[in-house]
Amino acid sequence: MTGDGAAVVDAVEAVAERIEDERAHLTELDSAIGDADHGGNMARGWAAAAEAARDLDDPDPQTVCKTVGKTLMAEVGGASGPLFGGSLVFASAELDDGIDAESAVAFAETYLEKVEDRGDARVGDQTVVDALTPAVHTFKKSVETDELPPLEALAKAVDAAERGVAFTVPIRAKKGRASYLGWRSVGHQDPGATSALYILEELLAVAADALDAEIPDVDATSPTIPDEAAEDDSAAAEDD
Amino acid sequence: MVGLAVVSHSERAAEGIVEVAAEMAGDTRIEPVGGDGQGGIGTVPDAIGDAIDAADDGEGVVVLVDLGSAVMNADVAVELSDAEAVIADAPVLEGAVNAAVAATDPSATLDSVREQAEAARGMEKL
Numbered sequence: 246m247t248g249d250g251a252a253v254v255d256a257v258e259a260v261a262e263r264i265e266d267e268r269a270h271l272t273e274l275d276s277a278i279g280d281a282d283h284g285g286n287m288a289r290g291w292a293a294a295a296e297a298a299r300d301l302d303d304p305d306p307q308t309v310c311k312t313v314g315k316t317l318m319a320e321v322g323g324a325s326g327p328l329f330g331g332s333l334v335f336a337s338a339e340l341d342d343g344i345d346a347e348s349a350v351a352f353a354e355t356y357l358e359k360v361e362d363r364g365d366a367r368v369g370d371q372t373v374v375d376a377l378t379p380a381v382h383t384f385k386k387s388v389e390t391d392e393l394p395p396l397e398a399l400a401k402a403v404d405a406a407e408r409g410v411a412f413t414v415p416i417r418a419k420k421g422r423a424s425y426l427g428w429r430s431v432g433h434q435d436p437g438a439t440s441a442l443y444i445l446e447e448l449l450a451v452a453a454d455a456l457d458a459e460i461p462d463v464d465a466t467s468p469t470i471p472d473e474a475a476e477d478d479s480a481a482a483e484d485d
Numbered sequence: 486m487v488g489l490a491v492v493s494h495s496e497r498a499a500e501g502i503v504e505v506a507a508e509m510a511g512d513t514r515i516e517p518v519g520g521d522g523q524g525g526i527g528t529v530p531d532a533i534g535d536a537i538d539a540a541d542d543g544e545g546v547v548v549l550v551d552l553g554s555a556v557m558n559a560d561v562a563v564e565l566s567d568a569e570a571v572i573a574d575a576p577v578l579e580g581a582v583n584a585a586v587a588a589t590d591p592s593a594t595l596d597s598v599r600e601q602a603e604a605a606r607g608m609e610k611l
Contacts, residue, residue, distance in 0.1 A: 282527070318530050318561060322521025324554035327530065327561045363557050421553060 249344050253309040254298045256451040261295035263447050264288050264440065274436040278423035282323055283436040290321035290330065306344050310337035324364070324421065325437065328373060329444075332359035346388045346395045353381045353402075364420060371418035371430060376438035379405035380445055383465045396452055397461045403449050405465035406442045413438050487588045487598045488514040488540030490570070491581050492533055492550045492559050496520035502549075502578045510585035516540040519555075528555045533562035537570045545569035545595035547588075547602055549581045571595060573602035580605045 264271070264287050272284030294313040298304075301312060310333050317330025336356035339348055357377050366372040383405035387398035411434075418430035421437070453460045491506070493499040499517035506515055518536035521527030533548070540546045546568055550559045556572070563570045573580050580602035587593055587601035 280526070282525075286521075286527070318558075319522075322523070322525065322527030322529055322554075324557050326554070327557040331530075331557075331561050363560060 249306045250301075250304045250309055252451060252455040253306045253344075254301070254304070255455070256448050257291075257298045257309065257313050258295045259447040259451050260444050261288075261291040263443050264291045267439075267443055271436050271440060274434055274439060278418065278426055278430050278433045279436065280422050283325065283440070286321045286323045286325055287329075287440055290317045290326065293317075293320040294330075305340075307337045307340040310334070310340060325440070327363055328360050328437070329440070331363060332356045335359045346398070349395065350385050350388050353384055357381045366420040369416060370420045371413045371416050371423060371435050371438075372420050373435070373437035373441045375413045375416075375435065376406045376409040376441040376445075379409040379465070380441075396449075396456055396458055397463060399445075399449050399452055400461040400463045401465045403442070403445045404463060406438075406445050408465060410434060410438045410442050486513060486542065487544050487593050487595055488516070488542060488546045489581060489584050489588065489598075490516045490518060490533065490536040490540045490546055490548045490559075491577065492528060492536070492548060492555045493517075493519040493577060494526045494528060494551055494555055498551070502581050505578065506581040506585040509582060509589075511589040513585050513588040514540045514542065515581070515585060528558040530558045530561040530565065533559050534566050537562060537566045537568050541568035541570070545571070547584050547595065547598045548572045549575060549577045549584065549602060551577045569595060571599050573599045575602040575605045576608075579608050 268284040268288040271287060272281055275281050275283035294316040297312050297316045298309050301308060314330040314333030318326045336352045336359060339351040339355050360377060361374055364372060366374045368375055368378050380402040384398050384402035387393045387401045413435035414432060417428055418424045423430040449460060491499050491502050496519040499519035503515045503517040516536040516539045518532050519528060522529045522532060537546045548559050548570055550556045550572060559572050563572060583605045584598050584602035587598045
């Protein structure tokens with residue numbers, strides 16, 4: 246458990262660093278369709294969150310998530326506070342017994358549900374939901390149906406999120422500041438969805454590092470069929 | 486009596502709206518809150534929570550909000566608050582004026598004040 250907590254702190258630090266690196270890019274995306282504060286708000290929030298996480302004494306994953314979520318809510322000053330941070334506090338309830346494949350799926354689903362509820366947004370509204378939904382669905386399917394190793398499932402989720410971010414470009418914003426632009430929001434990549442992708446990419450990198458493994462090269466859209474093939478083989482064997 | 490909290494992205498806008506609403510508000514407690522806490526535009530749940538607490542005398546607080554993150558952050562603050570607080574789905578200034586007037590009614594309740602605030606949605610100006 247302690248090891249998991251330390252890995253989660255590492256992940257928060259990696260996210261803070263990444264968001265700081267991408268700050269100008271996120272602000273540029275947000276200045277095209279919003280109020281140009283996403284990069285600055287997220288960078289400030291995650292820097293404070295990383296500091297708060299570092300200050301925790303030997304925390305479990307749930308405590309790290311709660312602390313980070315509360316810090317984001319207090320520091321961000323925009324919609325990303327309740328969406329990224331508030332949902333984290335809420336979903337941390339799924340981590341009572343630490344992180345394993347099962348609790349990670351529950352955490353991801355609860356997080357997405359809270360973001361949808363709080364933002365009153367659905368897929369296709371040109372929001373963070375467009376990145377999170379394919380990521381969470383792909384992760385759940387990879388773990389529960391395909392029974393892939395968690396790291397591979399997470400890699401698939403990241404690939405799915407990347408496709409979700411690309412999906413925000415040719416659609417019209419229905420929520421957030423960009424929705425005030427109407428059709429002029431078409432052709433722009435959503436900053437919040439982009440941030441979610443960066444966060445997931447850093448989670449994957451830190452998870453691979455913690456497991457001392459390479460990041461699996463996967464494609465979210467490729468079906469997983471080896472189990473079916475194995476079942477076919479055994480079925481064929483029974484027929485014989 | 487039912488209190489009010491006015492939440493805006495701009496602290497000055499919140500204060501200005503309270504200034505306008507207070508003209509009609511009698512003894513009603515109306516608390517302005519806004520800004521990102523560092524002098525910029527935005528909203529912060531903790532600050533909204535403090536405003537709700539300051540407006541509450543035990544009979545609840547109707548929260549008026551402007552846009553987007555103000556709604557979400559107010560939603561978080563309402564969830565975390567010990568006070569009985571509700572967000573009015575109303576235009577922030579007109580809703581605040583309506584609610585301020587409604588709150589001075591001796592038989593006002595949290596629901597009646599919110600309803601009056603929300604009645605401002607249909608207000609025609611021309």
